[in-house]
Amino acid sequence: MIRYKPSEVVDFVVIGSGAAGGVVAKELSTAGFSVVVLEQGAYVKEKDFKHDEFGVAYQHAIANDPKVQPSTYRTNASETAKVEQRYDYGRLVGGGSVHFTANYWRFHPDDFRERSVFGDVPGSSFADWPVTYDELEPYYTKAEWELGISGLAGANPFEGPRSKPYPLPPLPVKSSGVLFERGTKKLGLHPFPSPMAILSQPYQGRGACTHCGFCEMFGCEMRAKSSTLASVIPMAEKTGKCEIRSGCYVRRIQSSDAGRVTGAVYFDSQRREVFQRARAVVLSANGVESAKLLLMSGSKRFPHGLANGSGMVGRNFMWDLGSFASDLFDHPLDEYKGVQVSRLIHDYYAADPKRGFYGGAGIDARFDWQPISFGLDGLPPDAPKWGSEYKRMLGKYFTHTFSALAHATSLPVESNVLDLDPTVKDDWGLPVPRITYQPHPDDMKNLVWIQRRQVEILEAAGATRVWKYPVEDIGVSRHLMGTMRMGNDPARSVVDRFNRAHDVPNLFVVDGSSFVTSARQQPTATIQALAYRAAEAAGVAARRGEL
Amino acid sequence: MYRPTRRSLLFGTLSAATLADVAMAQEHAQRAASTNAAFRYLKAADAAEIEAIASQILPSDGTPGAREAGCIHFIDRALESFDKDKRGVYTKGLAEMQRKRSELFPESRTIAGLEQAQAIALFTALQETEFFKLVRTHTVMGFLATPDWGGNQGNVGWAHIGLEHKMIHQPPFGYYAGEAK
Numbered sequence: 001m002i003r004y005k006p007s008e009v010v011d012f013v014v015i016g017s018g019a020a021g022g023v024v025a026k027e028l029s030t031a032g033f034s035v036v037v038l039e040q041g042a043y044v045k046e047k048d049f050k051h052d053e054f055g056v057a058y059q060h061a062i063a064n065d066p067k068v069q070p071s072t073y074r075t076n077a078s079e080t081a082k083v084e085q086r087y088d089y090g091r092l093v094g095g096g097s098v099h100f101t102a103n104y105w106r107f108h109p110d111d112f113r114e115r116s117v118f119g120d121v122p123g124s125s126f127a128d129w130p131v132t133y134d135e136l137e138p139y140y141t142k143a144e145w146e147l148g149i150s151g152l153a154g155a156n157p158f159e160g161p162r163s164k165p166y167p168l169p170p171l172p173v174k175s176s177g178v179l180f181e182r183g184t185k186k187l188g189l190h191p192f193p194s195p196m197a198i199l200s201q202p203y204q205g206r207g208a209c210t211h212c213g214f215c216e217m218f219g220c221e222m223r224a225k226s227s228t229l230a231s232v233i234p235m236a237e238k239t240g241k242c243e244i245r246s247g248c249y250v251r252r253i254q255s256s257d258a259g260r261v262t263g264a265v266y267f268d269s270q271r272r273e274v275f276q277r278a279r280a281v282v283l284s285a286n287g288v289e290s291a292k293l294l295l296m297s298g299s300k301r302f303p304h305g306l307a308n309g310s311g312m313v314g315r316n317f318m319w320d321l322g323s324f325a326s327d328l329f330d331h332p333l334d335e336y337k338g339v340q341v342s343r344l345i346h347d348y349y350a351a352d353p354k355r356g357f358y359g360g361a362g363i364d365a366r367f368d369w370q371p372i373s374f375g376l377d378g379l380p381p382d383a384p385k386w387g388s389e390y391k392r393m394l395g396k397y398f399t400h401t402f403s404a405l406a407h408a409t410s411l412p413v414e415s416n417v418l419d420l421d422p423t424v425k426d427d428w429g430l431p432v433p434r435i436t437y438q439p440h441p442d443d444m445k446n447l448v449w450i451q452r453r454q455v456e457i458l459e460a461a462g463a464t465r466v467w468k469y470p471v472e473d474i475g476v477s478r479h480l481m482g483t484m485r486m487g488n489d490p491a492r493s494v495v496d497r498f499n500r501a502h503d504v505p506n507l508f509v510v511d512g513s514s515f516v517t518s519a520r521q522q523p524t525a526t527i528q529a530l531a532y533r534a535a536e537a538a539g540v541a542a543r544r545g546e547l
Numbered sequence: 548m549y550r551p552t553r554r555s556l557l558f559g560t561l562s563a564a565t566l567a568d569v570a571m572a573q574e575h576a577q578r579a580a581s582t583n584a585a586f587r588y589l590k591a592a593d594a595a596e597i598e599a600i601a602s603q604i605l606p607s608d609g610t611p612g613a614r615e616a617g618c619i620h621f622i623d624r625a626l627e628s629f630d631k632d633k634r635g636v637y638t639k640g641l642a643e644m645q646r647k648r649s650e651l652f653p654e655s656r657t658i659a660g661l662e663q664a665q666a667i668a669l670f671t672a673l674q675e676t677e678f679f680k681l682v683r684t685h686t687v688m689g690f691l692a693t694p695d696w697g698g699n700q701g702n703v704g705w706a707h708i709g710l711e712h713k714m715i716h717q718p719p720f721g722y723y724a725g726e727a728k
C-alpha cells in the first residue's frame with residue numbers, strides 16, 4: 001500500500017472508512033486521484049474475526065466503546081444529559097458494513113417525495129429529498145453489482161423499477177422464512193426473499209456464505225459479507241493511489257480564511273497530533289460522528305461550526321425505530337445457523353392516512369439473538385429468570401424461537417439534535433456527542449399499530465405462543481440518519497443534492513447524515529448509492545479545477 | 548430500536564473491559580480449562596458460596612449446569628479483570644445474603660450447606676437485589692460465552708441450548724426449511 005507524507009497535499013482526505021467512506025475511497029482512487037483514508041479504528045483482517053459473542057457484543061471488540069468514547073443522552077432540552085450509550089457503530093476499517101446484519105433494501109420511489117405524497121406532518125420537518133429514485137437507480141445497481149448483493153428481482157411487488165437484477169440469487173430460506181411465508185400468505189400479504197449484502201455464491205474472488213450464524217455484530221471470516229473491507233477497499237488499495245491509515249482519530253477539519261478546507265488534524269495511534277493536507281475533504285464518519293466533527297471544527301469564519309451557516313448541523317437526528325415480537329414453534333428451527341434474515345414483507349411500507357397517523361414499516365423474520373443475549377433476555381417476560389424451569393425453557397426455546405422485527409419510520413424533528421456535551425470529555429480530552437431525542441407522537445402510534453401486525457403474522461404462521469417487547473423502549477440506535485440533511489436551500493440544509501457542503505466548496509459529507517427522511521430504516525443501500533453518486537460529482541468538480 | 552440483543556448492554560450491570568483486561572481474562576481462561584483450577588481473585592470459601600448460587604441459577608439437574616460449565620471461573624475472571632469495579636457488589640451482596648440466610652435458617656452455616664428448598668426460598672427472597680441479578684448475568688454469560696472466557700467448559704452450555712458450533716452449516720436449517728424442500 002502506498003504511504004503519503006502528511007505534508008504532501010493529496011487530492012482527497014476521506015474521514016471514515018465505513019459503508020460510505022470505503023466506496024468513496026475506491027471510486028476516487030480508481031479515477032486516478034490520490035487519497036488518504038483516515039480511520040480511527042483498527043485494520044482488522046478476516047483471520048482475526050472471532051465467534052466470540054462476549055467480546056464482540058459486550059466488550060465492544062469492533063464497535064464504539066463507551067469506556068473511551070462515551071456519549072450523553074436526554075429526551076429534551078430542559079434535561080441535563082446523562083452519560084449513556086444510545087448509538088452503536090462499527091469502529092474499524094470497513095465501519096458498520098463489517099458487522100451489520102446486511103439487510104440491503106433500496107428505498108422506494110415514494111420515499112424521496114413522501115412529503116408531497118402524504119402531506120405535512122405537524123411537529124416534524126418532513127420534507128421531500130432533492131434527489132429522485134430515478135436519479136439514484138443507476139447507483140443502486142452499481143452498488144449491488146460491485147459489492148455483491150443476493151436477492152430476487154421482481155419478488156417485492158412494492159419495489160421501484162430496476163435496471164438490472166441482483167447479481168446473485170437469494171440465500172437459502174430458513175425455517176423462520178418458511179413459517180413467515182406461511183403466515184403472511186394466509187393474510188394475503190406478499191413475502192419475498194431478503195436482499196442481503198452477503199454472497200450466496202462465490203463472486204469476484206470471494207467465497208460464498210457458509211452459514212456459520214455468527215453474523216450480525218460479527219465480522220465474516222469467509223469474506224462472504226459484502227463489507228467495504230471485503231469488497232471495495234482492496235480495490236482502492238490495488239490502485240496504488242489510496243492509503244488506508246488506521247488508528248487515526250480525526251479531531252478537526254482545518255479551514256482557511258478563504259473558507260476552504262485544507263486537510264484534517266488527527267491523533268495517531270500514539271496520540272500524537274498530525275495534520276494531513278488535502279485539496280478536498282470527504283467526511284464519512286457517520287450520522288453522529290460527522291456532525292460532531294463539524295461542530296468541533298469552527299473558526300473565525302465559521303463561528304457555529306464548519307459548514308454550519310444554516311444552523312442545521314446536528315438537527316433532525318433520526319432513530320432506528322422498530323418493534324419486536326417473538327414466538328415458539330413445536331419443531332426445531334435451528335435459527336442460529338445462517339444469516340439473520342431470509343424473508344420479509346413490504347406490504348405495510350407505504351403510509352396510509354386512513355390509519356390516522358403517518359408511518360409505515362417493513363417486517364422481517366429473523367433470529368436476532370446469540371447464545372448469551374438469548375440466555376439473558378430471549379425467553380417470554382413471564383418465564384422464570386433462574387432455576388430448573390428457566391434452564392429447561394432455555395434448552396428448548398433457543399432452537400424453537402424466531403422473531404418478527406418491524407423496521408419503522410422515524411420522523412425528522414428539528415429539536416432532535418446532536419451537539420457537543422458541555423462537560424463530558426472522551427479519553428483524548430475531546431468533547432463527546434450529546435443526543436437529545438424523543439420520537440414524534442406519530443412514530444409511537446405507528447410502532448403500536450405495526451406490532452399488532454407482527455403478532456397477527458406469527459399467529460397465522462401457527463406459533464404455539466407469541467410474546468411482545470415494549471415499543472416505548474427505543475433502545476440503542478444503529479441507523480444513524482439525519483443531522484446534516486441535503487437540500488436545495490442553503491438556509492435549510494447543510495449539503496446540496498450531490499452531498500457537497502453549501503458553505504464550503506471543497507468539502508463533501510457522504511454518509512447517513514445527509515438523509516432527509518428515514519424511509520423504513522435499512523439505510524445502507526441508500527448511503528452507498530449516494531456515495532457512488534457523490535464520488536462521481538467530486539471527481540467531476542476536481543477535474544474542472546473547482547476543488 | 549428496541550433490540551433485545553442490546554438490552555443487557557443498556558440496562559445490565561456489566562461494565563466495559565479495556566483491551567488489557569480482555570487479554571488477561573483470556574490468558575487466565577486458558578489456565579482454568581478445568582473446573583477445579585485455582586482462583587485468581589475469589590477466596591475459596593466465597594467461591595464455594597457463589598458457586599452454590601450459580602448452581603441454583605443453572606442447576607445440574609440431570610444435565611450439566613453452572614457447576615460443570617465452570618461458571619465460577621468466568622466470575623472469578625470477571626472480578627479480576629473486566630468487571631473489577633463490581634467487586635463491591637459481590638462483597639456487600641454476599642454479606643447481605645448471609646445475613647438473610649441466618650435470619651431465615653438460623654441452623655444453617657453456609658449457603659452451600661442449605662437444602663435445595665431452603666436455597667430456593669433464600670434466593671427468591673433476594674432475587675430482585677443488584678447482587679443476585681449480577682450473579683445471574685455473570686452465570687448466564689459464563690455458561691454461554693466461548694470457553695475462552697473461563698466458563699462453558701467442554702461447550703456444555705452450548706450443548707444445552709442445542710447449538711452445534713461449526714464454521715460451516717449445510718441447509719436446510721431446521722424442521723420447516725427441510726419440509727419446504
Ligand SMILES: Cc1cc2nc3c(=O)[nH]c(=O)nc-3n(C[C@H](O)[C@H](O)[C@H](O)COP(=O)(O)OP(=O)(O)OC[C@H]3O[C@@H](n4cnc5c(N)ncnc54)[C@H](O)[C@@H]3O)c2cc1C
Nearest residue numbers: 016018019020040095096101102103250511512522523524
Ligand atoms: C449491529 C448492526 C447491524 C446493522 N444492520 C444493518 C442492516 O441490516 N441494514 C442496514 O442497512 N444497516 C444496518 N446497520 C447500519 C449500518 O451499519 C450503517 O447504516 C452504515 O454502516 C453507515 O454507514 P456510514 O458510512 O454512514 O458510517 P459507518 O459505517 O459507521 O462508518 C463511519 C466510519 O468512520 C469512522 N470514524 C468516525 N469518527 C471518526 C473520526 N473522528 N476519525 C476517524 N474515523 C472516524 C468510524 O470508526 C467508522 O469506521 C447496522 C448497524 C449495526 C451496528
Ligand code: SF4
Nearest residue numbers: 209210212213215220
Ligand atoms: S453467516 Fe455467512 S456471511 Fe455471516 S458471518 Fe457467517 S459465513 Fe459470513
